[in-house]
Amino acid sequence: MQQLTSYIMGQWLFGQGESRKIYHALTGEALYEVSTEGLPLVDSLAYGRKHGGDALAAMTFQQRGQMLKAVAKYLLERKDYLYEISAQTGATKVDSWVDIEGGIATLFAFSGLANRELPDDTIWPEDEMIPLSKQGQFIARHILTSRRGVALHINAFNFPCWGMLEKLAPTWLAGVPAIIKPATASAQLTQAMVSLIVESGLVPEGAIQLICGGVGEIFEHLDFEDVVTFTGSAATGQKLKSHPRLREKSIPFTMEADSLNCAILGVDVQPEQPEFSLFIKEIVREMTSKSGQKCTAIRRIIVPGSQLEAVKQALLHRLSGITVGDPAVEGVRMGALINQEQRDDVQEKVLFLQQNGCEILCGGTTQGVNIIGGDIHTGAFYPPTLLYCADPYTHRAVHETEAFGPVATLMSYQTTEQAVELAIMGEGSLAGTVVTAEASVAQEVIRHSARAHGRMLILNEAAATESTGHGSPLPLLVHGGPGRAGGGEELGGLRAVKHYMQRTAIQGSPSMLTAVTKQWSRGAEVYADPVHPFRKYFEDLVIGDTLLTARRTVSEADLVNFACLSGDHFYAHMDKIGAAQSLFGERVAHGYFVVSAAAGLFVDAAVGPVIANYGMENLRFIEPVKIGDTIQVRLTCKKKIKKAQKTQEDKPNGVVEWDVQVFNQHGVVVALYSILTLVERREGDFV
Structure with a gap:
């Protein structure tokens, strides 16, 4: 009979003393024995925090997302090996497909979320600036940082692959190492997948450890930055949830229990x-x-x-x-x-x-x-x-x-x-x-x-x-439920990542918060440069790079021409009598004309590093722009996200988010929004 080893502190180990057997679901044949007695389970916590935790925390969200994608590809190429072992659990081919390839798809999904939505940084500014004073020099933001602990994942027997990967994906994306404790009845399949992940060399040492068998005294040594997740029976979950150490250290515990x-x-x-x-x-x-x-x-x-x-x-x-x-x-x-x-x-x-x-x-x-x-x-x-x-x-x-x-x-x-x-x-x-x-x-x-x-x-x-x-x-929907179902939440897109991170409210001046978050906040220092920002490559742009444009006076002809071009003949723009009776009291410019005119003021028309403008976010029209008003724009580099080069032929690039403020002749803001541009990088990094 084979011994099913655990992966602890960089080694495949088997315990001493009495073991427990795993049987073939179809034939009843004894397949493996498991034992963790005498293994350094408690020491694995410190090992995970130090080795896996330090390495993951040093990686940016973008790098972690790329790691998830690489692991997913590696596993997918070796899925046949996993299907063979899955058959021992009594699963049909369709059952195994859901467990194995469904789990791998979760890695791909979270990798995509990181690529699209998370910063190329180790901290995550969760929301926009929150003003706390009239003059705008005292503001706040919420940031998320990686817990410097270990996530202990205790999984059920029914999905030995998917159950592990649905937790691993957000855990690793959060920059936290994991210790996996699969249900013994199907641990052979989890162990096979973990062995492939370790063999790949794609994740830092200590980012994943595996316990095949009992967890010993590990609960007694959990600390306040650790996290515990549990999937299984409500009775077992409630027993673990009430462990004195969890209460003493206020350790987050999420439970997904079977429900009717x-x-x-x-x-x-x-x-x-x-x-x-x-x-x-x-x-x-x-x-x-x-x-x-x-x-x-x-x-x-x-x-x-x-x-x-x-x-x-x-x-x-x-x-x-x-x-x-x-x-x-x-x-x-x-x-x-x-x-x-x-x-x-x-x-x-x-x-x-x-x-x-x-x-x-x-x-x-x-x-x-x-x-x-x-x-x-x-x-x-x-x-x-x-x-x-x-x-x-x-x-x-x-x-x-x-x-x-x-x-x-x-x-x-x-x-x-x-x-x-x-x-x-x-x-x-x-x-x-x-x-x-x-x-x-x-x-x-x-x-x-x-x-x-x-x-x-x-x-x-x-x-x-x-x-x-x-x-x-x-992956994008919450998995969990209230009451008998455990009261926890897993998956749900980026919500799952936040479960493994610490949310902190930071307060200070815009410049200080810009320095901390590496994202420009309105009111922070700006850096004017004779070189137009759109003439700079991704690497050359600095957070706070700004351009104050020339001015443009809005005329009646602008309104008429824009109405004819767009087909927007709304009365507030075109009907002098109707507009006089509106809340504006007179005709006003189309909001989208203001946005278009602003683009005309800040865009540099010549061929350069800017590849494309592919988005606008958080558009707000603050004040009306009337005929005869003069507008001016301040464009400021707000944040940068370096993108991985997918093929040798692709231009290496990154995403730059620009803060756009449109003012009138009185210095009053009339429109606020952000635009996203794809900007070429000088050097590629395709491997």
């Missing part, structure tokens, strides 16, 4: 409608995907009383076609549970539900189940099981007890208000789905039940062709 997610069939849907078929398909997919071992799986099927029989027959018919066995055999639709211990737990929960108001409609026992290419006695197989609860208001067990396998319970309602009530009786869910063709039904369900869910899907015929489905967490 629901799917609601709208009161409007009839069997002949496409939404009815979509509902049945979604239920069966959620029951059988990963053999029902998903924290987001549908456990409660809530349908109108008038459609109860139709839904029941449709589900039974579709479930009867689900073939169970070895996924390597052609035609097998569902594999095994992770191990026989899990199968026994599912069986126990099904029997408990049966004793507490639920009737078994199909499945519910391993006796007589036809297994293709496997043995019901040695493999951890369990049949798709549909239950029915006739009185879900009285029998609370259906809202409190989860059989973590291919099990779901059917129940009915009479009004949409009752459907919402049943949904909320789950006391907090990761995901919910409402299937309806009527916007009014979707509106009522979502507005009244969203408070009990982390994510909700509205499914109809229009969305079905592109929908990722009820149980698919996406």
Whole structure:
């Protein structure tokens, strides 16, 4: 039997003493043994903080994002190796695809977020300047800095790759090293992926460590800059969450626990409608995907009383076609549970539900189940099981007890208000789905039940062709939920990165805050130069480089010409009588004429390092510009983001954000905004 080693302090190590065995989900064969007894687990905290933490914190967000992309590419090129190991967990090819390639896609997604939205710096100014005084020389901003601790990730068995990578991506992007503690039952797949990451040499030493087995006394040595995340059962999560050390040091802890997610069939849907078929398909997919071992799986099927029989027959018919066995055999639709211990737990929960108001409609026992290419006695197989609860208001067990396998319970309602009530009786869910063709039904369900869910899907015929489905967490959307679901949030785009960072409000003069953030704030020092800013390469530009333009007087002809060119003949610009009765009291220039005229004042027309203007942000028209007013523009280099050179042929470049202030003849600001330009760099860095 092989030993599944941990990666601690730069070494692959195996513990001493008693070990725990990992079994093949399909054959029951003993595959590996794990042990962490005697390993320097406590020392791994200091090692991660010092080696991985120092290296990651020194990298900019852009560099971390590029690292994520490189790791993702490396793993994707070696995915076949991971698929082979995933088969040992009882997963089908589709199950493995979601876990392996879905996890890698998360790395790509966060890399893209960094490239588009994060600074080429080690600190992250989170918001714009907040003025604190009348004269503008006392301001504030919130900044985010990397915690100089370790993120301890404790993951569940059902997604050994995706569950790790969904946490690793924002952790590394935040500049924080991680210690991964996978569930022992599927640790062989996590260990295989970590070994590839280490082998790649793409991440700093100490940025990732792996514990295959128990965590020993590591909790007792966590410190205030460390972070703990947990995915798994609510009981285990609550036990860890209440650890005295977490309370003593105020250590952030986020939990994602299994929940009794629901799917609601709208009161409007009839069997002949496409939404009815979509509902049945979604239920069966959620029951059988990963053999029902998903924290987001549908456990409660809530349908109108008038459609109860139709839904029941449709589900039974579709479930009867689900073939169970070895996924390597052609035609097998569902594999095994992770191990026989899990199968026994599912069986126990099904029997408990049966004793507490639920009737078994199909499945519910391993006796007589036809297994293709496997043995019901040695493999951890369990049949798709549909239950029915006739009185879900009285029998609370259906809202409190989860059989973590291919099990779901059917129940009915009479009004949409009752459907919402049943949904909320789950006391907090990761995901919910409402299937309806009527916007009014979707509106009522979502507005009244969203408070009990982390994510909700509205499914109809229009969305079905592109929908990722009820149980698919996406990198840009929050994954988590209130109450029973744990009360935490993961993913959600850049929100996830902020979880591993410290937010600090800084106050001071604009020049001081500019120096700290490396982003110019209005009121800070500027640097005038005879060379026009648009004549400078990316490297030559300095934060605070400024240009005060010539002036331009706005005429009636400007308004008429712009109206003819744009087609904008709004009365405030063109109707003298109407404009006199408006809040302006007279005709005013088009706001977009002011922006266009400003560009005409600050743009340098000749060929130069500026490649393109590709965006405008935070445009505000502060005061009207009237006929006869004279405008002038101050253009200031606000921030710079160096972009990676993707190919040898690409011009090396970076993004420059310019602050634009448009004044009138009285020095009063009439328009404020930022523009983004792509500016050529002198030297490339393509590798």
